[in-house]
Amino acid sequence: MPTLVSHPDEVKVISRRFGQGAADIDKYIALDGYKAVENALGKGADMAPWILAEMKASGLRGRGGAGFPTGMKWSFVPKESAKPKYILVNGDESEPGTCKDHVLFLEDPHAVIEGTIIAGLAIGSKMGFIYLRGEYRYLLNIMEKAVADAYAKGYLGKNIFGKDGVDFEIVTQTGAGAYEVGEESALMESLEGKRGIPRIKPPFPAVVGLYGGPTVINNAETIANASHILLMGGEAYAKLGSERNGGTRLFGISGHVERPGVYELPMGYPLRKAIYDVAGGIKDGKKLKAVVPGGASCPILTADEIDVGLDFDQMAKAGTMLGSGGIVVLDETVSIVEFALRTIRFYQHESCGWCIPCREGTDWIKKTLTRFHAGGGNKKDIDNIQYLAENMMGRTFCPLGDAAAMPTLGFVKKFRKEFEEYLEGARVEHPLIQIQPVGEPELAGAH
Amino acid sequence: MAAIADTIFTPELAARFDKLVTIYPLKRSALVPMLLYAQDEIGYVSDAAVAEIAQRLDLLELDVRNVLSYYSMLRTVPAGKYNVQVCTNISCMLRGGFELLQHCKDTLHIGHKGVTPDGLFSLEEVECIGACCWAPAVQVNYDFHENLTPAKMDKVLDDYAAGRGHNVPPSPPIGSAGQEAK
Numbered sequence: 001m002p003t004l005v006s007h008p009d010e011v012k013v014i015s016r017r018f019g020q021g022a023a024d025i026d027k028y029i030a031l032d033g034y035k036a037v038e039n040a041l042g043k044g045a046d047m048a049p050w051i052l053a054e055m056k057a058s059g060l061r062g063r064g065g066a067g068f069p070t071g072m073k074w075s076f077v078p079k080e081s082a083k084p085k086y087i088l089v090n091g092d093e094s095e096p097g098t099c100k101d102h103v104l105f106l107e108d109p110h111a112v113i114e115g116t117i118i119a120g121l122a123i124g125s126k127m128g129f130i131y132l133r134g135e136y137r138y139l140l141n142i143m144e145k146a147v148a149d150a151y152a153k154g155y156l157g158k159n160i161f162g163k164d165g166v167d168f169e170i171v172t173q174t175g176a177g178a179y180e181v182g183e184e185s186a187l188m189e190s191l192e193g194k195r196g197i198p199r200i201k202p203p204f205p206a207v208v209g210l211y212g213g214p215t216v217i218n219n220a221e222t223i224a225n226a227s228h229i230l231l232m233g234g235e236a237y238a239k240l241g242s243e244r245n246g247g248t249r250l251f252g253i254s255g256h257v258e259r260p261g262v263y264e265l266p267m268g269y270p271l272r273k274a275i276y277d278v279a280g281g282i283k284d285g286k287k288l289k290a291v292v293p294g295g296a297s298c299p300i301l302t303a304d305e306i307d308v309g310l311d312f313d314q315m316a317k318a319g320t321m322l323g324s325g326g327i328v329v330l331d332e333t334v335s336i337v338e339f340a341l342r343t344i345r346f347y348q349h350e351s352c353g354w355c356i357p358c359r360e361g362t363d364w365i366k367k368t369l370t371r372f373h374a375g376g377g378n379k380k381d382i383d384n385i386q387y388l389a390e391n392m393m394g395r396t397f398c399p400l401g402d403a404a405a406m407p408t409l410g411f412v413k414k415f416r417k418e419f420e421e422y423l424e425g426a427r428v429e430h431p432l433i434q435i436q437p438v439g440e441p442e443l444a445g446a447h
Numbered sequence: 448m449a450a451i452a453d454t455i456f457t458p459e460l461a462a463r464f465d466k467l468v469t470i471y472p473l474k475r476s477a478l479v480p481m482l483l484y485a486q487d488e489i490g491y492v493s494d495a496a497v498a499e500i501a502q503r504l505d506l507l508e509l510d511v512r513n514v515l516s517y518y519s520m521l522r523t524v525p526a527g528k529y530n531v532q533v534c535t536n537i538s539c540m541l542r543g544g545f546e547l548l549q550h551c552k553d554t555l556h557i558g559h560k561g562v563t564p565d566g567l568f569s570l571e572e573v574e575c576i577g578a579c580c581w582a583p584a585v586q587v588n589y590d591f592h593e594n595l596t597p598a599k600m601d602k603v604l605d606d607y608a609a610g611r612g613h614n615v616p617p618s619p620p621i622g623s624a625g626q627e628a629k
Contacts, residue, residue: 001593097579138589176519176521193478254538
């Protein structure tokens with residue numbers, strides 16, 4: 001069971017019910033639960049425009065990683081549609097370093113349900129899907145119970161909250177182990193009972209999505225923010241964050257820190273303070289070497305580069321990304337060569353194989369780095385890895401190719417010296433990643 | 448649709464499958480959950496399970512296998528009663544995931560994807576399981592074990608070996624609980 005952490009600098013919006021037993025529907029209602037939906041339903045004909053206006057004013061940007069403005073995404077859905085419209089909640093949290101939705105589903109499942117209903121009311125949808133990653137079976141059980149309780153109260157089903165003609169159904173399910181399914185179009189494929197392979201865009205899901213109908217796909221944390229925004233007002237929410245980055249966000253701080261955990265911090269909060277104050281500094285008094293600021297796909301920041309605010313724009317300016325908010329901290333003992341190898345092994349394993357640059361690129365970078373790490377490298381390998389990564393960028397249907405290439409480029413560009421010293425014998429004393437004899441099944445990766 | 452007369456699944460799971468195919472706009476959507484639940488019951492996705500699921504969803508067995516081969520949690524050979532999945536991805540790696548994996552290999556005397564001779568345990572090195580802030584983490588079947596050390600891992604394994612280990616119970620029938628309640 002995840003341990004909850006707390007720090008005085010936290011601004012608790014989405015996490016304000018954590019640790020209070022809000023998975024119980026009555027407790028949730030006592031803590032202002034389902035009030036936002038009732039407020040919205042009370043607006044009558046103005047309901048949808050009101051929700052959209054508040055969501056836009058909130059400055060909320062997608063918490064899954066891309067940072068797309070949520071209000072705008074919702075407004076892209078056509079008003080009239082021959083096919084049913086759908087809400088799809090992405091809880092296929094698989095970005096290494098990210099475990100925020102894990103805590104959200106555990107501690108406040110009804111906030112996800114309420115947000116899904118609000119999104120449905122905003123775009124005129126009657127059905128929502130909440131898709132969790134397969135590993136989160138115990139969280140599916142919690143979500144299932146929450147959904148059942150909401151049906152029992154009349155908050156889901158036909159004529160919800162006693163409003164005639166307002167129907168909303170929610171179906172929950174899990175995947176079965178695939179990082180790629182966290183990508184929105186692959187997620188729709190998976191939900192349609194197929195291999196999780198991305199679709200070409202355009203058309204975008206807002207026009208042609210799940211079952212061919214207009215679909216809003218949001219990360220679970222994004223959607224769970226909706227009820228808080230409607231209750232406090234979009235503008236008040238926006239003010240909590242930094243410019244063009246409204247509100248607060250769940251940041252998972254992991255790796256070599258004293259107090260790892262999921263903390264809710266305002267957007268724009270200084271990364272240095274997040275590491276040294278909130279998470280208690282580097283573990284065992286060691287020195288900081290580098291930080292992966294937003295999940296494994298974000299280019300690494302060196303110890304000198306951490307004076308930057310945690311929002312989408314400041315991170316982009318610093319040459320990296322805010323991503324999914326998973327901050328992974330590396331101390332001075334970490335070998336970047338080994339870390340780079342572990343990172344690319346993940347992407348090679350998770351590449352769905354649909355686009356050749358990603359399938360071949362991740363595999364060849366992994367092979368090269370495996371040999372390099374084992375001591376069989378040469379100077380040309382470093383350029384070759386960079387060349388391979390550069391040729392994956394922007395050449396794939398979905399962002400997985402970029403997600404593999406970007407951190408790889410960060411490692412070889414920012415730590416080139418360490419790669420060169422590795423060749424000269426400065427190798428790790430006890431390599432974590434053992435090379436397997438050719439032919440052993442383990443060489444093929446984890447699958 | 449008519450229920451399958453000679454189902455290979457328990458009556459509970461068969462009833463659940465009957466329900467599952469009705470809750471989606473297209474019944475094929477039930478495929479991934481059905482494969483997972485079939486595996487939960489049988490221990491792996493057997494040929495017979497593939498055949499019955501194909502029949503239930505009006506798909507070719509080939510379609511079912513095509514999807515089955517994509518998802519890394521699905522398997523076509525039995526694993527141990529307790530499948531020990533050790534995460535070695537970045538956050539766990541930084542806090543001892545690889546040492547934990549080695550410890551499990553040494554303790555259980557099996558490698559990645561190996562099964563102990565008594566069929567009690569199997570071992571897998573897995574990618575990120577979403578427990579990064581409580582690393583290093585291991586999943587035994589669906590159960591999370593966090594902030595582990597080799598000593599704590601021994602305790603976890605001992606508990607399962609003695610039948611005291613916690614196991615996440617199967618989910619209630621998907622989507623049906625609420626719909627019946629209303």
